[in-house]
Amino acid sequence: MKVTGKNITFRNCVFRGRAAANNNALLDAEGGSNTVVEDSEFAPSNPSATIDDIWASNASIYRANIHGGVDGVKADSNTLIQDSWIHDMTWFASDPNQGGGETHNDGVQSFAGESHVTLRHNTIDMSTTKDPNAAWQSSASDSLAENNFFDGGGCMLNFNHKAAGHALGGIAVVNNRFGRHSAFQCPILLSTQASLSQNSGNVWSDTGAPIPAPQQHD
Numbered sequence: 001m002k003v004t005g006k007n008i009t010f011r012n013c014v015f016r017g018r019a020a021a022n023n024n025a026l027l028d029a030e031g032g033s034n035t036v037v038e039d040s041e042f043a044p045s046n047p048s049a050t051i052d053d054i055w056a057s058n059a060s061i062y063r064a065n066i067h068g069g070v071d072g073v074k075a076d077s078n079t080l081i082q083d084s085w086i087h088d089m090t091w092f093a094s095d096p097n098q099g100g101g102e103t104h105n106d107g108v109q110s111f112a113g114e115s116h117v118t119l120r121h122n123t124i125d126m127s128t129t130k131d132p133n134a135a136w137q138s139s140a141s142d143s144l145a146e147n148n149f150f151d152g153g154g155c156m157l158n159f160n161h162k163a164a165g166h167a168l169g170g171i172a173v174v175n176n177r178f179g180r181h182s183a184f185q186c187p188i189l190l191s192t193q194a195s196l197s198q199n200s201g202n203v204w205s206d207t208g209a210p211i212p213a214p215q216q217h218d
Helices: none
Strands: 009-011 024-029 035-038 051-056 059-062 065-067 073-075 079-082 085-087 106-110 117-120 123-125 134-138 144-146 149-151 157-159 168-174 188-190 194-200
Touching (some): 024 035, 051 065, 073 079, 085 106, 106 123, 123 134, 157 168
Parallel strands (some): 009 035, 024 051, 035 059, 051 073, 059 079, 079 117, 106 134, 123 149, 134 157, 144 168, 157 188
């Protein structure tokens, strides 16, 4: 499904898609404006290394059950994901987007040059996905993670300036809970030119104790 119009709402929908050889998503809303998704499920009927669940820009996603794709949501500028469950992505040993290497599965991925991505009150659990990359892999500025549960990945949140080619900032990580299933025991990773404008209230989900300071390296 490809959205190119304005003010389109999807409510109580099931997105399954079809087999595709090229990069695609069950819902491609990158060309739309003010797209809204409510109470819907995304799970590809024909998973492949080129299929994600959602591509979004200028969109709001509420109470979605998102699973089975390579990435749950590729979130571009002005995307809100709220009260949603992202889990159980599909891993492939060979991915043309990785030069034939294995897939780098992310719950949410945001790219350089994008901004104002908001994750609020979601469960983004990559712990049951084989060798996941991150719950949120992001190079987007001026973005917010608030009141979520994150688990799985090498590091659960990975903020990387390198694709942007300049310092990355304006990122707030506030009042989130973290599981224990990151490969490197790493809730948050910052590249050397990435910084958090706010980092408070973030705790381990099992104990309520504060998580450690972010790791920082390229």
